[in-house]
Amino acid sequence: MHTLFLDLASHDALIACCDEQHTVASQSVHARIGDHEVIPMIEKVLAEAGWKFEDLERIACIVGPGGFTSLRVAVTFANVLADQLQIPSVGIHLSDLYQARSQDSEVYWVHSTKKDQLFIRGGQWEEPTLISLDELPTVSWMGELIDEHREVIKSDPVTLQPIEEVLPALLHSQKYDQEIVTPWYGRGW
DSSP: OOEEEEEOSSTTOEEEEEOSSOEEEEEEOOSOOOHHHHHHHHHHHHHHHTOOGGGOOEEEEEEESSOHHHHHHHHHHHHHHHHHHTOOEEEEEHHHHHHHHOSOTTOEEEEEEETTEEEEEETTEEEEEEEEGGGOOOOOEEEEOOHHHHHHHOSOOOOOOOHHHHHHHHHHTSOOBSSOOOOOOSSOO
16 A cells, blocks of 8 residues: 655654555655645655655544644645545554554653643553643653653653654554544644
């Protein structure tokens, strides 16, 4: 299956073309990109894979958390492309991508959202949950934290497998459908 993967919102943002076993082509997205840059970047990755838009069979998109505009741009593009190509799509929560990169199920996923709040998943938090900074336990962690939150957690993040290595298996395990993908903001919006 030829799958286009879009992550425009996380620190390790990536556009990738994957089949069932390999990341065929990818490009890191390290800075905030303008709307006008998204399509040329995707076309470049498709060309590196030797694919055209018409070759795509599925689309996967990170739906959150992340920057409000970045999430909306990625999700909107994924929805429009899936609709126009009449192919299934899926939204993937960033914590699921991190879990796929971890080799330890006891590691907590954490993600800074405000100076005094963060999202957490692991242990008693089976789903990504918004908590206050003073609720943060001392844990082995992976994710994206601002410096003030790193100081509270007092440990370095665990080492993760490269995204390109785990992405094909993660994408293959998803349940794709014709439903509209929606952004996840984690606050009931």
